[in-house]
Amino acid sequence: MNQGEDGVCFVCLGTSPSPIQSGCACRGAAGLAHLCCRVQAADALVKQKKCTEWWWTCQTCKQRFTGEMRDGLANAWWSQVRDRAEDDRERLSAAGNLALSLKHQGKHDEAEKMQREVLAVMQRVLGAEHPDTLTTAVNLAASLSRQGKHDEAEKMEREVLAVMQRVLGAEHPDTLSTAVNLAASLKRQGKHDEQGSLFMCVRVCIYVLVPALVLLCACVFACVHMMGSHEL
Numbered sequence: 001m002n003q004g005e006d007g008v009c010f011v012c013l014g015t016s017p018s019p020i021q022s023g024c025a026c027r028g029a030a031g032l033a034h035l036c037c038r039v040q041a042a043d044a045l046v047k048q049k050k051c052t053e054w055w056w057t058c059q060t061c062k063q064r065f066t067g068e069m070r071d072g073l074a075n076a077w078w079s080q081v082r083d084r085a086e087d088d089r090e091r092l093s094a095a096g097n098l099a100l101s102l103k104h105q106g107k108h109d110e111a112e113k114m115q116r117e118v119l120a121v122m123q124r125v126l127g128a129e130h131p132d133t134l135t136t137a138v139n140l141a142a143s144l145s146r147q148g149k150h151d152e153a154e155k156m157e158r159e160v161l162a163v164m165q166r167v168l169g170a171e172h173p174d175t176l177s178t179a180v181n182l183a184a185s186l187k188r189q190g191k192h193d194e195q196g197s198l199f200m201c202v203r204v205c206i207y208v209l210v211p212a213l214v215l216l217c218a219c220v221f222a223c224v225h226m227m228g229s230h231e232l
Contacts, residue, residue, distance in 0.1 A: 011037035023066030024058035035072040038065075042073065052077075052093050066104075074101035087125045092118055096136055103139070108146040115140040129167050134160055138178060145181075150188045157182040 009019040011033050019032040045054035055077045056064055065073060078098045081091045095118045102111040119140055122133040137160045145153040161182055164175040186192070 007032040009034045009037055011041060020068050022058060022069045024069075025061035025063040026058060030060070033069070035069065035076070038069060038073055039076045042077070052090060055094070056097055071101045071105060074098045086117075086121050092121060092132070096132075096139070099143075100139065103143055103146070108143045112140065112143040112147065115143055129163055134163060134174070138174075138181070141181065141185075145185060145188070150185050154182065154185040154189065157185055 007019050008015055008029065009032060010030060014034065017034070019034050019037075022031045022033055022038070024031060041059065042054045045059055046052055055073055056070065058065060064070070074094075074097050077094045081088065081094045084091045095114055099111045099114040099118065102108075102114065115136055119133065119136045122130065122136055126133050137156055141153040141156040141160070144150075144156070157178060161175065161178045164172065164178055168175050
């Protein structure tokens with residue numbers, strides 16, 4: 001447990017029980033808080049701003065919580081909404097968030113079970129092309145891959161990639177990220193010859209690395225030019 005010795009919760013200013021680090025970008029004393037205080041803050045912010053991101057995002061630094069705070073908040077949120085109808089939007093979000101928490105804890109089988117349930121509901125309620133549905137499918141494929149179920153992961157990644165290419169476009173960051181994941185699944189199965197890892201990696205290089213290299217070269221050229229001008 002990442003507790004601070006003689007630490008003070010920045011929310012309530014209490015010291016007992018010992019507050020824990022939030023795991024976001026807030027460092028030192030600024031990141032110490034009681035889980036219960038973070039839960040109360042998330043409740044208040046969600047009601048005020050009508051956005052559930054405060055269950056996983058720090059209101060101060062706007063970065064994601066990690067570690068014990070992330071997992072504690074995920075469980076607290078899920079406990080509040082788990083008895084709602086299965087197609088309740090907040091319940092779906094809380095379930096997906098808890099699944100990610102389980103994944104980060106290495107509990108990939110539990111994450112897979114929850115992601116399958118969420119995905120089935122999202123496909124029925126939101127549709128197969130909804131961004132949340134696609135995100136859940138990508139996360140499920142990752143959980144499958146972490147358990148060595150690379151053939152299942154590949155099948156799902158192919159389906160998601162096809163939808164993303166049609167809906168978002170080939171150069172969208174989410175499309176490229178899914179292409180990288182698919183390339184990894186193909187590589188793990190040794191499928192180098194069926195437009196596999198090599199083809200996918202080359203494609204990603206074309207869309208991502210070449211523009212980045214062009215930009216880098218332009219920056220280097222500009223710096224050299226500025227240095228040369230300064231010396232003159």
